[in-house]
Amino acid sequence: MYLPNQNEFFIDPARCIGCEACVQACSECDTHKGHAMIHLEHVDRGQSTQTVPVVCMHCESPTCAEVCPADAIKKTDDGVVQSARKPRCVACNNCVLACPFGVPKMITDFELMMKCDLCYDRTSAGKKPMCASVCPSGALYFGPRAQIEQLRPRSTPVNKFQFGRQTVATKVHMMAPKGPAKAQYVDVTDAMNETGRGQRISLDILSTMYVSEEQP
Amino acid sequence: MSKEKLKANIWAFVVTAILARLITLGSGNLDRFDAALVGYTFATLFAAFGITRRYALWLQRPPTAMYWTRGWKVFFLLLHPRHIVSNLFRFFQRLFVHYAFNDFIWRRGRMRWLAHWYIMWGCVIAGGITFPLVFGWVHFASEPDNLEWYRVRLFGYPTVAFPIRSLVGFLTFHGLVWSSILVIIGVLLALRRRLHDHGAAALQEFGEDILPLFLLFAISVTGLMLTASYTWMKGYGYDFLAILHALTVIFTLLWLPFGKFFHIFQRSATVGVAFYQDVGKQGEQAKCRRCGEEFASRMHVEDLITVEQQLGYHYEMPDSPVEHYQWICPRCRRVLLGLAQGQLWSGVRDQESGIS
Numbered sequence: 001m002y003l004p005n006q007n008e009f010f011i012d013p014a015r016c017i018g019c020e021a022c023v024q025a026c027s028e029c030d031t032h033k034g035h036a037m038i039h040l041e042h043v044d045r046g047q048s049t050q051t052v053p054v055v056c057m058h059c060e061s062p063t064c065a066e067v068c069p070a071d072a073i074k075k076t077d078d079g080v081v082q083s084a085r086k087p088r089c090v091a092c093n094n095c096v097l098a099c100p101f102g103v104p105k106m107i108t109d110f111e112l113m114m115k116c117d118l119c120y121d122r123t124s125a126g127k128k129p130m131c132a133s134v135c136p137s138g139a140l141y142f143g144p145r146a147q148i149e150q151l152r153p154r155s156t157p158v159n160k161f162q163f164g165r166q167t168v169a170t171k172v173h174m175m176a177p178k179g180p181a182k183a184q185y186v187d188v189t190d191a192m193n194e195t196g197r198g199q200r201i202s203l204d205i206l207s208t209m210y211v212s213e214e215q216p
Numbered sequence: 217m218s219k220e221k222l223k224a225n226i227w228a229f230v231v232t233a234i235l236a237r238l239i240t241l242g243s244g245n246l247d248r249f250d251a252a253l254v255g256y257t258f259a260t261l262f263a264a265f266g267i268t269r270r271y272a273l274w275l276q277r278p279p280t281a282m283y284w285t286r287g288w289k290v291f292f293l294l295l296h297p298r299h300i301v302s303n304l305f306r307f308f309q310r311l312f313v314h315y316a317f318n319d320f321i322w323r324r325g326r327m328r329w330l331a332h333w334y335i336m337w338g339c340v341i342a343g344g345i346t347f348p349l350v351f352g353w354v355h356f357a358s359e360p361d362n363l364e365w366y367r368v369r370l371f372g373y374p375t376v377a378f379p380i381r382s383l384v385g386f387l388t389f390h391g392l393v394w395s396s397i398l399v400i401i402g403v404l405l406a407l408r409r410r411l412h413d414h415g416a417a418a419l420q421e422f423g424e425d426i427l428p429l430f431l432l433f434a435i436s437v438t439g440l441m442l443t444a445s446y447t448w449m450k451g452y453g454y455d456f457l458a459i460l461h462a463l464t465v466i467f468t469l470l471w472l473p474f475g476k477f478f479h480i481f482q483r484s485a486t487v488g489v490a491f492y493q494d495v496g497k498q499g500e501q502a503k504c505r506r507c508g509e510e511f512a513s514r515m516h517v518e519d520l521i522t523v524e525q526q527l528g529y530h531y532e533m534p535d536s537p538v539e540h541y542q543w544i545c546p547r548c549r550r551v552l553l554g555l556a557q558g559q560l561w562s563g564v565r566d567q568e569s570g571i572s
Contacts, residue, residue, distance in 0.1 A: 012557075030418070031415040032415070039550050041547065043554060051554075052555075066527050069277070070485065071277070082419065087476055087482075087483070090482075090483070091489065097517065100549060110320055112320070117419075120418050120419060164533035165533075166529055174557060176560050177561055177563075188553060188556045191556035191558075195555075196555070
C-alpha cells in the first residue's frame, strides 16, 4: 500500500566518503533481504579516493523495462521501477546491459534480476530507504525538496540526464550546481574523458616521489 | 485494429480451431465425449484463444521478437552434428533440473520452493488427468468378459487394463484427490509466506499474487468436496458442488492468459535464453569502449542496439568514437554518473575562479 508523501530521493555523489554504510544497510531491506542493491563504485581505485553511490534512478520511461523480453519489470503507480517479477524473469541480462545508469544486478543463482526498489516496503509506508537513513555525509538524501534546497543553497536538484542523443528523466534527483548557469541536465556522456577527483594530486605526489628517488 | 492485434487474433483463431478439431478427432467425432464436461471444453477453447493471442502479441514486442528469432537460429546452429549430443544432454538436464526440480526457486528460498513445487506438481498431475478426459481422448471401459477390470482407451485404442478394486485402481481413480492435496498444501505455504513476509506484503497485488492462490484453493477444495459427497455422504449436495467446482475451474481457465498463470507458458523462453547465452560466450566478446574490459557477447550488445532503436531510444553518440552508449560497460556507466556531476562542479569552480 502506497502512502503519498512529500519526500523525494536526492543523490549527491560529490559528498560520498565511501564508508559503505549504505551497502550494509541496503542488504537489510525486506524486499531484497541479504542482497545489497546499491552500487558503491571507486572511480579509479589506484589513483583517486572518489567513490560514487548508485541507486536506481527510477526512470520515467525505464529502458530496462522496455527491453525486457518477458515483460517482467513493472513500475508502480507512484513511479517506482520494481525488480523483475520472479515468475516472469528469464534471466536474459537485457536489463543489466541496457540500463544507462548500470543499475540492475543479475543474481545468476536465482535466475533473477534484482535492483534497488527504493526500499518499497519502507518508502511506501512513508519511511526513508535504508541507504538514506544511514548515509553520514548526505550523499544519499530522502526528504522534502524544500528542506534539501534550504540545506544546500548552492545546489539544485536535476532529474534529466543526457546519454548521447537520449535524454532520460528520472524520479530520483541528482544535486547539481545552482549557478552561475543552472544545469538543465547532467550530460553523462560528456564526462567520457574525465578522470577521478584527486587523481592529479596523487599523480603529482607519485611523480615527486619518483623524482626524489632518482635524485642522488 | 492494429497489425499486431490482427496477427495475434489470426494465430489465436487457428490454434483454437486446431484444438477443436483435435478434440473431435480424438474423441471419435464426439462418440467418446462426455457431454457433462462440455463447459470445461468450451472454457479450455476460450483459454487456448486467450493464451495464444497474448503469446502472439508478446512475441511481437521488439525484445521478445529478437529473442524468438535468435533463439530459433541458435537452436538450428546447435543441431549441428558436432554439438547435438552435448546440447541434447544439456537440454534434458535443464528440463529436469530447472522445470521438474525448480533448482532456481530452491536457491531463492526453501519455503518458496516447497510451496511452488507442491502447487506445480499438483497442477501438472491435475492437468494431465483432466484435459485428456475432458477432450474424450482418454476413457475407461469395462472389459467385456470381466466387469471387474477396466481398460484405459487412448484415442479409442485399447492400452493397459487393471482391476477396479486394486491399489492401481484406487490410485488412478483418486488422481485428482492427490493433486488437490498437493495444491492445497502449496497454497497454504504460499499464503503463509505472503502473510508473514514484510517484503512480499509491500510488493504483492491482489490480482497478480493473491487471486491465483484463491482460485487454486477453490478448485482443490470443491473437488475434494465432490469426492467426499459421493464417497461418504451418499451424494449429498453433489449437483450444487459440481456446478460450484465447474465455475471455479472455468474461471481459472479463463484467467490463464492474464496475470501470474501466464508464466506457465512464458517460462519456456528460458531454454532459448540459455542457448543464446551459450552461443554468445563462445563467440566474440564486446569490450567496453571506456575501460577496455569484456562485459558481454558482441552479439548481445548488437542485438540490444537494434532493439533499442526499434523501441525509439537514441543512445547513439555520433560525435564520439564510442558510437553508441551500449558499448560502455555497466560499471563505467555508474562511474560516469559521478564524474559527470564532478564535471559540473568543476565548471562552476573554474567560472568562479575566473579560469574560463
